[in-house]
Amino acid sequence: MTALQILFIIVAAVTLGAAVMVANSRNLVHAALWLIVSFGGVAVVFALLNAAFLAVAQVVIYIGAIAILLIFAIMMTRHITGEKTARFTTNHILALLLAIVLFAGLVWMLLGWSGSAALAVPLDARADPVRQLGAALVAPDGYILAFELASVLLLGALIGALMIATERK
């Protein structure tokens, strides 16, 4: 077992443990903090996969923006979500069963697939994935249409969120 494999196992265990704590913690602020740990673990996994830009974007967008936005929303709705109200819906055994069955099915399918034992293709030393990604996002024969659509979507979401959350007199 190499050092990289041991690192992966530790990171995966921390990420999944934090995700379980999100599902189970009674205090909503604690759930948000565990969520940040989980996002950080996924950022490390991106770094292990040589996706440097995505690792940084994960920290900036998920931890820096989404998690902070969630904490703001928790603070604004806090005093009705205290420790006395029920955490779970009535069918939580069924939900647990469904999640376990889905996981077992996915793992069973993966073990039967011949490509799952593949090892990483060696990266071309001259190619720079960050540069390639940036060029692909704005190249006319690349993904510029999807990129522009994403920016229109973000603008729409911005205006929509303002419209919904503004208090009308």
Added chain:
Amino acid sequence: MIPLSWYLIFAAALFCIGLYTVLVRRNAIIILMGIELMLNAVNVNLVAFWRYVNPQLIAGQVFAVMVFAVAAAEVAVGLAIFISLYRRRNTVAADEVDLMKW
């Protein structure tokens, strides 16, 4: 070297925990957190396939960037809806918001 299956099993586990969170919690903000966990699992899958199948094609990373944008838009609109809901109905428990349920 880490085989591809490790990443895929990790992503599957993260997705299932996110699904469990969505199904089991009553608070709508935690349900949104579960959705974010599921989107993260999808991103891990996309990037793992990019790295292990064809790193010359950058499409896997481009899709992951798109998922980032969609996740940010979704969380902004979702939280705006919850804040508006809290103002009108004084609750963010998903099972108490059943106005459109027949």
